[in-house]
Amino acid sequence: MGESLMEPRTGTTLPAPGGQRGTEPRQAAGAPGRRGPIGTQGDGGVAPAEGHEAVMLLERARAEVDPVLRAALGSLPGPLRxxxxxxFGWERADGSPAEGGSGKAIRPALVLAAAAALGGPEARAGAARAAAAVELVHNFTLLHDDVMDRDATRRHRPTAWTVFGDADAILAGDTLQALALRLLAQDPHPASPAAAARLADCVIELCAGQHADTALERCAPAEVTLDGVLAMAEAKTGALLGSACAIGGLYAGASDGEVEALDAFGREAGLAFQLIDDVIGIWGDPSRTGKPVGADLAARKKSLPVVAAFASGTPAAAELAGLYARPGDEGDLDHIALTVERAGGRDWAQGEAADRMARAMQQLARAVPDPEAAGGLLALAEFVTRRTG
Structure with missing residues (x-):
């Protein structure tokens, strides 16, 4: 077990996303009266009862979706396959079988849980191909992101571009996106055309978000706003989680209003997920994340905690801007992380994650008023936003 994330301090004053400076102390995530998204069990983990349901849902989703994914990947030409x-972790670089993990299956699990919430077991069973399509799109983005970000490790093994080269990794990613759309095009389910259109729109939004992210890295700290970075994070992370939930609703025959509420639920949960992921990117345990500690800081990424720190107007914010102005010098990453924390970035990110989860719960109640039916979606959302990396 790795270290748990430290509980955030209270009393930090930061600009709200809309530009207003807060004057009241932000209650710490995990304090009485708020169910915080990170480390609220004291040992940095998920409460056993809550985590168990989500793990069961993820394992079930993987069991239902993996055969569809394996069949789709098996149809590819040899080198791309x-x-x-x-x-996906199913072969080694030499082509021999491997037992590596292919990810947590969060997005396909959301598709299936949303279908079950509004359509029952029959709708869930009919949504397996759609769930696999969403997972293929997710992995298309991972392959491309790893090339663009020059990330050398994913899922505790070398990334595809480090093994096969940039061009082959990009082409494999392109192929996964095409496979996703082919799965939906060949699906006889009446919801498949609408799902394909929504997933295609999502890919465009994902690409726009990635473009904004790369443009952001060329900006000086003073040019970056919380509003802009939150919008980018919604496009890069929230859009696909929202689409996953919405597509599950489509396969359940949900109304337009229910589908849009599911999309909003996924987007808000996605923002909470990204906020926590950014916290883990700075303060996480590499034995659990599979990535080197401080990689985001070494790359001078303007993640959400960092941008919140820039916006704090504190002496630590000015110091951080100076540290970030030296992109070729990694410096003392522990010192940079501490400077982000002193400027309030960690507190803000954890508190904002809790706020986003509250909004997600409101949208979920609109889409699925029956708490028992909504239980699977709630369990998954809490699982991904209570992890500690």
């Missing part, structure tokens, strides 16, 4: 199977 080899790269894709390596990326």
């Amino acid at each position: 080899r790269i894709a199977l390596y990326h």
Whole structure:
């Protein structure tokens, strides 16, 4: 077990996303009266009862979706199939079988849980191909992101581009996106055309978000706003989680209003997820994340905690801007992380994650008023936003 994330301090004053400076202390995530998203069990983990339900849902989703994914990947031409199977953890670089993990299956689990919430077991069973399509799109983005970000490790093994080269990794990613749309195009379910259109729109939004992210890295700290970074994070992370939930609703025959509420639920939960992911990117345990500690800081990424720190107007914010102005010098990453924390970035990110989860719960209640029916979606959302990396 790795270290748990420290509980956030109270009393930090930061600009709210809309530009207003807060004057009241922000209650710490995990304090009485708020169910915080991170480390509220004291040992940095998920409460056994809550975590168990989500793990069961993820394992069930993986069991239902993996055969569809394996069949789809098996249809690829040999070289591309080899790269894709390596990326999913099912083969080694030499093509021999491997037992590596292919990810948590959060997005396909959301598809299936949303279908079940509004359509029952029959709708869930009919949504397996759609769930696999969403997972293929997710992995398309991972392959491309790893190339663009020059990330050398994912899921505790070398990334595909470090093994096969940039061009082959990009082409494998392109192929996964095409496979996703083919799965939906060949699905006889009446909801498949609407799902394909929504997923295609999502890919465009994902690409726009990635473009904004890369443009952001060329901006000086003073040019970056919380509003802009939150919008980018919604496009990069929230859009696909929202689409996953919405597509599950489509396969359940949900109304337009229910589908849009599911999309909003996924987007808000996605923002909470990204906020926590950014916290883990700075303060996480590499034995659990599979990435080197401080990689985001070494790359001078303007993640949400960092941008919140820039916006704090504190002496630590000015110091952080100076540290970030030296991109070729990694410096003392522990000192940079502490400076982000002193400027309030960690507190803000954890508190904002809790706020986003509250909004997500409101949208979920609109889409699925029956708490028992909504239980699977709630369990998954709490699982991904209570992890500690």
